[in-house]
Every structure is written in C-alpha cells, then in structure tokens.
Amino acid sequence: MKFDTVVLGAGIVGVCVAVHLQKRGRAVALIDRKQPGNETSFGNAGLIQREGVYPYAFPRGLGSLLRYARNQSPDVRYHADAMLQVAPFLWRYWRNSHPATHAEIAKSYATLIEHCVSEHRALAADAGASALLRPIGWIKVFRNTAARDAEITLAERWHREYGVEFETLDAPRLQQLEPDLDKRLQGGLRYPQSDSVSDPNALVTAYARYFEALGGRFFIGDADTLREGWQVDTRDGPISAASAVIALGPWSDRASTRLGYRLPLAVKRGYHMHYAARRTARLNHPILDVDHGYVLAPMARGIRLTTGVEIARPEAAKTPVQLDAAEPIARTLFPLGERLDPEPWMGRRPCTPDMLPIIGPATKHQGLWFAFGHAHHGLTLGPVTGRLMAEMMTGEPTLVDPRPFRVERF
Template identity: 60%
Template sequence: MDTEALTTRGQAGSSEGPGEADVLVLGAGIIGVCVAASLAMRGKSVVIIDRRAPGEETSYGNAGLIQREGVYPYGFPHDFGALLRYGMNRTIDAHYHLSALLTIAPFLYRYWRHSQVRSHDAIARQYATLIVHCVDEHLAMADAAGARDLLRGNGWMKAFRSERARDQQFAEAERWRGEFGLSYRTLTPEALAEAEPFLVPGLAGALHWTDPWTVTDPHALVLAYMRLAEQHGVRFVQANAGSLAPHGSGWRVQAPGGPLTARDAVVALGPWADTLTHALGYDLPLAVKRGYHMHYRPAGEARLNHPVLDVERGYFLAPMRQGIRLTTGAEFALRDAPRSPVQLGRAEPIARDFFPLGERLEPQPWMGARPCTPDMLPIIGPAPRHHHLWFAFGHAHHGLTLGPVTGRLVADMVTGETPFVDPTPFRATRFS
C-alpha cells in the first residue's frame, strides 16, 4: 500500500449535499470499514451504512490472526476417519445442526468437491495473490490509524499432542515454504516448553508460523480504522442497508434522516450479503460457518506468549486485551438459528488442562457468523448485472486477514485504477 495515499485526502465530493456521496458502503465490519477508508483516501466522499455500530458483528470476535501463512483456505475434509468423526457430531472443531442439513446440503457438496486435492491446490494459488499482501496492507493502515500498538509480529503456533500429527504438518509446512515462500520454525518439546512454559507438559512439539501478525483486540482495530476513515471524511449512518435500490444512474438507501444517494454502492455485508443480493436478482452460493468465543482470566501468574492452536483437539487460545480468548471451530447451521455453544462447552475442560485458565470473564459466549462460498474464495468485484454496484464479501475465516487488501482492491476498481491484484478469480461471474 502506498503510505502517502493514506495521509492525503482528496477534495472530491466537497460540494455534495448531506444525503449525497460518491459511494455508499453497506456494512461496517472490517471489510466495509477498510473499503470506506481506502476510497476516502483516494478522495471519494463515502457514507458507510449498517444497522449496528462498526465492528459489532462478525468482526468483533475472531482469533485475531493476520494469516500470512493462510494460502490454503480451510477445506472440507476428505479423509474417511475425519468424516466419520465429524459425522458423529461430537468434535470441538466442527459441529452441525441436524435440522439445517437439508438446506445447506447443496453448499456442503460443492464445498466438498472444491476441497479435493487438485482443486484445492489451484484455489490456493489464486488465494495466495491476496494473502501475500495481508501483513503489509495491515501495517500501512495501522500506521496511518495510529493503531500499531494493537499488532504483534511474533506469529502463532500449532501445538501437537502426537508425533504423527506433528510430522505430517511439518512436511506440509515445508512444501508450502517451497511453493509460497512462507517462513516457520519447528519446535521440539523442550523448545515449546521454553517458549510457552505454562502449556501442559508432554506435548510433541509445535509448528511456529513466523510470518503472520496478530491482533490483541480485533474490535479495537476496526474502530481505529473507522476513525482513520472519519478523518478522511467518511460518515457513518445507522440504517437498514437492505433498503438499497437503484436510483437514476446510481443507488439510494433509506435512512432515518432521509435518503442517501450515490453513484456507486459496495455490498460488504458479510453473512447478510445474500439477503440483499437475492433481492437484486442474484443467486450466489453463500453459507455461514458460525463460531463462538469466551474470555478467561489466566490463573495465577500464567501467561500465554503466542496464540496457540491445540491441533488434535481443534480449539484456539489467544492472548487478548480482554483476557485469554478461547475460540471454537466451525458450526454449520442456518445463520439466524438460536445459539448453541456446545463446542465451547466441549473445549473448555480440555483447554483448562492445556493451559491454566481462571474464571470466565463474560456472562455469555459471543457468537459470530463467517460468510463462506463453496470454492473458499471471497466475492470481490463488479456486480454482473448492475452498473456501479460492487461486491466485497464471502471471506470466511479470513475477513480480518484480508480487510485492508480488499479495501485497496475495491478502491482500485471503483476509481478506475489498475487493480494491484488481478480480481478475475474473485468475481461473482464465476458462479454463473
């Protein structure tokens, strides 16, 4: 990212009325906020619209990883043993609502097909064109926002209970290093105990991904990026983004203070994007993976120096401002189904043995919904059948990771500049 562009505001749109702008950005999660900030720093007047305050939905809770190593999006397992385990519906890393299976079965089948080895390899090569920029784009935006203190550059770890799992993932990491230039360290049990002295003894070692950065408070980071956007003239309006409709050669949203109009509109509504796109005549295969988190006080003098995945058990611990955050894997359910944090209940006693957790710090678990496509790639680019309408959603587990990258790419396209990443693999037309 050009850091000069992050500190220079243009003058476009200065004569517009209170309900007019160049661009309406629908959605105030990490993607929408980064899109709005990137456009405003190109001189566009922008209004960002959401029913909730910025960062209060899915972007509020996640593992806090900027996953430079995440070139392979999370696929559907093809191993028979794993499928059998998941089918029994008793694991921590995956859970499903039986009542939802008939509805989501077509999505799951396409997801399974795209996760086959040859297809997954091809998807990773396309996905890597976005992932390669994630750390640099975050650092540039965080510096401009004065939020560098929220980022840590010491990577994250996968801890192993068995030598078999360890050796398999060491070999995979070496293959990824050769193909994608990723960096990592292998830790013996002794080295792991030195790096994380409060983890349970007897682990088989760890894989330390050293390229990623981590975030100590993802919600605070969204708010910092929102303040940066506001410094460049972005206005936030709390309204129903689902009221978007064509208006002349542009777009209009109904708001409590009167209609908002603009030539361009960007749909960045995450798991709610398909509600709007369906109303506009699009049939995009979007589903959700729900996830939960809870914060805990470290017991006694215990400390966690890195985010750590307990690989064979399938939960994640991350040191956050609020405490130690325990996050669960994927829950396959309908987006608006009642909360069912059974994975958190399964994980908590195991996590307490893995690391000395104290009491819970919230009365109820947090839940969010990750917007997912069956080919694991986000949808970024122009709407196929509408002029001046743009899509930016479907980032699954990597919304935080790809926020600034997506913001820059969308800003390139909206302003007519040459995209810094080829957007072709991410366009909605691939589902036609």
C-alpha cells in the first residue's frame, strides 16, 4: 500500500496533521497502536487555552523549590529513582524558565496560541463536532488574597503584551457563576477567550472520522517498524510513503532516536478520575484550584479531576498519590460524589526544555518531519500545528513563522 505521507501517532496532533494534509490533496495513512485519541489526548482537562501565551515554566522561587523538594505537594511529585536520569533536562528547563528567557520564548509561543481557538472551531465545524466545544472560558479560583493578587498581576501583563482578555471575579460574582463552589473562596479569574471540551476523546475521534471522510486511511500499526524509505508495518500489511511525520507524543523520542536523533524530550505524567456530583450540584466551568494545582472540569462522563505533574520514568508503574492527595481538597471545593472510573487514568505529556514544540522537517533525512513536544498544550495546539505542518509540507505560505520550532535549535 502506497501513500504520499504516513503520519505516526493518532493523538490530537497527529490526527490534525493528517486532516490538514488530506485536505490539501495528499494521500495520507494515519497509524497508531490504538484507536485515535486513546493515549495522552484522552486524559487532559479539556482546555483550549487562548490565554496560555506563556508556557508552563519551571518554578524558580526558593520557597517553591523547597516545598517541591519535600515531595508532598499535590501539584508536583517525583520518583527519586528517576531524578538522576531526568536531571539534565530539568537543569535546561530551569535555565530556560528565567524570566527574561521565558519572556522571549513566549514571543514565539504566542504566535501559535493566538490561533488555537479559531483553528479548533474551524476544524470542529468541518467535522460536525462544534457541540463538543464550549465557548465559556475557564476559571482560576483562590483560597487566599495573596495568590489572587499575584495571578491578577500576571493576567494584566498578558493583556498588555498579547491582548489576553480576563475578568476579575469577586466572591459574589464567582458565586453567581458557580453557586456550588466553596463559599470561603476569595474570588476568581476568568479567561473568556478560551474554549473547553466536554469530551476530548470524542473530539479527537470526530476529527479522525472527518479525516477518513476526506479519503484518508487509518491503520492499527507499530511505529517501531518505521524504516527509511518510510515503510511501516500494520495489521493490514506494510505501508510505504514518500514522507513520514512522527507525531507520537511522549513516544516520539523512541522513534527519532532509532533514526539517529538525540532530542531532549522528557515526560511529565498526570492522572485523572471522574466523579459524580452530589445531589443537585452543578459545575459550569473548568476550575483550577490555584493553591493546590489541580483542575475540576465538567465532562460528558462526570466531573473530571486532573492532577498536576509527576516526574517518573516514562514506563514506571502508576503511582496516583497526587490524585489521592488532591481528592479530599477538591471535595472541599465542590461537592463531589462517588468515583465513576474503576481505576485512575494516567497519561504522559511530551516536553522540551525550552517549552516550545518541535515542528518541522528533520535534519538528517529527506521526507521526515517532526510534530511533538507540546507538553501541557497538546489539545490546545493540535489544529494549528496540523495546519502549520501541512503548509510547510506542501510549500504554502505559513500561518506563523515556523523557525522558532525547528529541530535544529537542539
């Protein structure tokens, strides 16, 4: 079976790359070991973060570092046996998180973020999935005034620099929007330009079905069999293509390493669990508890609690201690009922030390392309990444300058 392009990875990024290439007349094969949207894209907070112009930085304050070093914080945990392996990455991540460097990184990152909502809405409309997008924004809530004031200062800066809109919520206004939240909260901060998704897996599935409706083909296959000449094995037989896109999220380094690339990709793990709401309680927006670093998001399945970051060996066994630590705190924020999942879900976020994704052509092989490393914003940046990749691969003018995301920077 011969195609113009084979896309490895059917998460949100890979599916969007495949859609945009197929729309431009390429014959595309999309390959994954599972059905689309059933790995990292399955378990996020469902936020399309138009406000996310500054990617998530490594904490640099001494107080934060000492708190995390105790390894008891609900928002960041680490496995001691992984720290030596990940130390070089964390050192580079910490250096790139210097305020001046972070501000320069944001100038590039914001060019992608600027288009995240509009590209999702356009793709969802084409895929008949607009009902899965909620144009209601999302809310940060505060248990103390110091955290509230610090976040408002950040929001004001983002507004000045990048036009990010925000609404400051005093306690009465917050209770008006979310009457079932803890009455002791010291207010909130709403980002109205962002969308949220009621079922991320369903959204990726809808985009994949649209890809197939355009004439694309999806195959269950093994990315580890990728070889030069861009051949890969699937359940339906071998596939060959003139070009290949590695969009395997946290597994992208495995594929790229076998081809001779040494890219500083690391993994931040995270967990989620769904809950029923007690009695008639209702959650209207995704809510971030700023003081404790977890999100509660209303989903089709129930209220999804998503945790912060776990640093561990990528294939280490699940250790959902963050979820266990966050759950009782979350129950004071909102009246959660029983757990709805048989066990916690765990996912892996693919991260680069400069917080920018890798998007563009490989340097050592003709016809090989990379699209991974989106960290916390894979869902947010899937469609705009797909469009940018397709524009580069077909020689069209690009929506944004792709140079900051090139692999050569490493």
